[in-house]
Amino acid sequence: MYETILSPVEIGGLTLKNRIVFAPTSLGLKGEELEQKITAIAEGGCAMIIIGDVPVSDRGFFRLSGKKGFAHYKRLCELIHAGGSLACAQLHQSDSDVKGMLRYIPGLLTKKITAEELRHLLNQQTGRYITQLSSQKVSAITSSFGKAAVLAKQAGFDMIQIHGDRMCGSFSSGIYNERTDSYGGSPEKRAHFAVEAVSAVRQALPDMTIEYKLAVRQENPHYGNAGILTEELPVFIPMLEKAGVNSFHVVLADHSSLTDTIPPANHPYFGEEGCFLRYCDCVRKITKLPVCGVGGLTDPDFVEQQLADGRIAYAAMSRQLIADPAWPDKLRSGQKGNIRRCVRCNAECLGGIQKHRGVRCIYDKAEP
Ligand SMILES: Cc1cc2nc3c(=O)[nH]c(=O)nc-3n(C[C@H](O)[C@H](O)[C@H](O)COP(=O)(O)O)c2cc1C
Numbered sequence: 001m002y003e004t005i006l007s008p009v010e011i012g013g014l015t016l017k018n019r020i021v022f023a024p025t026s027l028g029l030k031g032e033e034l035e036q037k038i039t040a041i042a043e044g045g046c047a048m049i050i051i052g053d054v055p056v057s058d059r060g061f062f063r064l065s066g067k068k069g070f071a072h073y074k075r076l077c078e079l080i081h082a083g084g085s086l087a088c089a090q091l092h093q094s095d096s097d098v099k100g101m102l103r104y105i106p107g108l109l110t111k112k113i114t115a116e117e118l119r120h121l122l123n124q125q126t127g128r129y130i131t132q133l134s135s136q137k138v139s140a141i142t143s144s145f146g147k148a149a150v151l152a153k154q155a156g157f158d159m160i161q162i163h164g165d166r167m168c169g170s171f172s173s174g175i176y177n178e179r180t181d182s183y184g185g186s187p188e189k190r191a192h193f194a195v196e197a198v199s200a201v202r203q204a205l206p207d208m209t210i211e212y213k214l215a216v217r218q219e220n221p222h223y224g225n226a227g228i229l230t231e232e233l234p235v236f237i238p239m240l241e242k243a244g245v246n247s248f249h250v251v252l253a254d255h256s257s258l259t260d261t262i263p264p265a266n267h268p269y270f271g272e273e274g275c276f277l278r279y280c281d282c283v284r285k286i287t288k289l290p291v292c293g294v295g296g297l298t299d300p301d302f303v304e305q306q307l308a309d310g311r312i313a314y315a316a317m318s319r320q321l322i323a324d325p326a327w328p329d330k331l332r333s334g335q336k337g338n339i340r341r342c343v344r345c346n347a348e349c350l351g352g353i354q355k356h357r358g359v360r361c362i363y364d365k366a367e368p
């Protein structure tokens, strides 16, 4: 039972001990609570933990280039390794216009604007922001992916994931990117930013395994605003592969509603188990590189079947490993019946982030 889930897989020369990884998840927790959560997930038996939203920028808190930030990530890597898992850094560059955001702060403080409304307002600015960035700034940002990757390796990370949403995703998108220089226009030109970011990491670290979080969007019905249209994948994927990508982590693109990218069980379009695997099917037709599936994966039998059928090479889970970090170990030790299955309610995980309480789960209350 579950021999495929529990079997190793190689990605770009790196061996994962099994096929389950913790998807990038900003936990909104601090200090001991964060360390306990990461330790529990590592000790629960997954092969790798992807630390979400590690900034490539030289500014802000928790940047790899700062003393505090570097120590923070080094500590997380130590905990992950001690728990028997590998560590991956999700390198990202935000596409929010910080200056544009400042004008909404008074409204936010006086509660005239909710956090969800702010998100919507910022999304509306994305196109103008990335279209107007000077080409010097753009190439400085793409080269910062290389510098951040070197620091991530020094901090102890075993793999790099390039966040193909956020700035990579908004440059990729025909909805947002209205540039007329070499970074905008045709799909080839819209791929330029992402390709440069990947190349910077590959050049800085020739042997590092690079996973690309491939943010896919679709029309009819319309879902996702950033990222790459399914029809454009045949242009983007070979370019990213040539630049040095070793695997693709495939999701719905962002900048629509958060409940589309983190869909609850009652979502009208993405409610089913394995809700984004339809995009993996598109990607698999174009590349032979390993494809990682994510989104609504909770059922061991379903996950085993997708892996055994070769639909995906490995599976990422965010909410399921929040609900029960020991999902992989319970399968290994024949305790499938004791797994706390994520019901995709979003109440305490996404809800916890939105209420600034940090990620929790409805099952936590039932813990002894
Ligand atoms: C609380 C929370 C925080 C998340 N933070 C990130 C993040 O920092 N970066 C990212 O790329 N995705 C993030 N995600 C999205 C997940 O990686 C994943 O794609 C999504 O939750 C669907 O997978 P799931 O059904 O296994 O939860 C987050 C998801 C949740 C629930």
Ligand code: SF4
Binding pocket: 319, 320, 322, 323, 341, 342, 343, 344, 345, 346, 347, 348, 349, 350, 360, 361, 362, 363
């Ligand atoms: S709160 Fe609900 S959706 Fe979130 S991890 Fe727990 S069961 Fe899953």
